[in-house]
Amino acid sequence: MHDIRSIRENPEAFDAALARRGLAPQAADLIALDEERRALTTQVQLAQSRRNEASKLIGAAMGKGDKDAAEALKAEVAALKDEMPALEARADELAAKLKAALEIIPNLPAEDVPDGAGEEENVEVARWGTPRTFDFTPKEHADLAPALGMDFETGARLSGARFTFLRGDMARLHRALGQFMLDVQTREHGYEECNPPVLVGDDAMYGTDKLPKFAEDSFNTTNGRWLIPTSEVSLTASVMGELLDESALPMRLTALTLCFRSEAGAAGRDTRGFIRQHQFEKCELVSIVKPEDSEEEHDRMTRAAETVLERLALPYRKLLLCTGDMGFGARKTYDLEVWLPGQGAYREISSCSNTGEFQARRMNTRYRVAGEQKTTQFVHTLNGSGLAVGRTLVAVIENCQNADGSVSVPDALLPYMGGVTTLNPRSS
């Protein structure tokens, strides 16, 4: 959510930033709306002020037993009350209109974000690991994994397309990945392990900028709750509406949860395999920090995600997203893409974003600043995947496959596998 005051103070900068996102200028319209709103607000407040004043006088007059004076004042207030509801309604309407306009405008890109129209213009900033050379033709996971317990048919039969049923060592490997990620983030990077609700109310979704614009991307229950598209929602909104003490920051939270996405806008994309599911697990990282710390925290968080890939010996590259490919709430985003030898391509496995105060404004999450004239300030929030478990499973399968169709368990996961070192094709 944008601050109308900063738009008012610097409309050119606002429009210029929107232009970098490929959006038309809006500052003039917003400011006009806001001016009208403020004028109305002042009128309403003046009327209220007069009403309050008269009411106090009525009390005083009645105390003195001056009934006539009290009645005269009552008549004056009654007249005032005839015109007030219309003014108030108009002021509320304008405020709602302004809010409706502001809440669907995406965050402004940070200065160092490259301009670009789409993913082709993202900038690769780092590359780690060397893709393995195979002495056989590596298979795609969708071909290899069914024999190892990744049961697409049963998933589809139970729930439809984009659902998968994992069995045996495949299910265990999936679990091992999740546990491993959680352990790395909690033990090595100082994130607090959380186990949040995956069903949340409108406020949590709104606060993390998933509503109102992206309602169709998530599943919504019949009694008005939402299945979280990512535990970014639960973790970030855990501080919704709070006035935090400065000593509570930085707050670093992680959770391994199911995530649910309708994939409404992805019809036909990645329909095969385990890459794009309606339900998947993700180890999420969320940081709540002071504004001056968010840039550095963004790098730290991205490193925390990279660490998991490096421990698993999975080659990856790091992209700085261009303005045209960034998500709605982000002011700057790094994507990590893992190498998939079966597909012969790098595929997104993590996305780490700094939203600045964009979400904090929506959630109304502030902290107390010691010794400042302005005593409260919005926090900055960041979120990142550390990592998406399902896609990591895909990456392990493709990178660690053997000629006989088996998959070797990465060393880092052995402590979690109860003696299983290789996933072997089932005989049936």
Added chain:
RNA sequence: GGAGAGGUGGCAGAGUGGUCGAAUGCGCCGCACUCGAAAUGCGGUUUACCGGCAACGGUAACGUGGGUUCGAAUCCCACCCUCUCCGCCA
């Protein structure tokens, strides 16, 4: 799901129609006393919005939303949440 109690400032906790943004205590900040500290004393200490260069003035907020009233933390209605007991249940 049923019955009862309750939701007030950073925390605890008064307040049942006007002078209440709200007593008191704790916490926090400043000052005094002290070599220093503790204790004690004095003063200060909610947030958002509107107007104003500012000083400051105004409006709103006592779980949320409506209503009654000249006037609501206080009365009425609905909803949400918490606690206790019962029922059910992983």
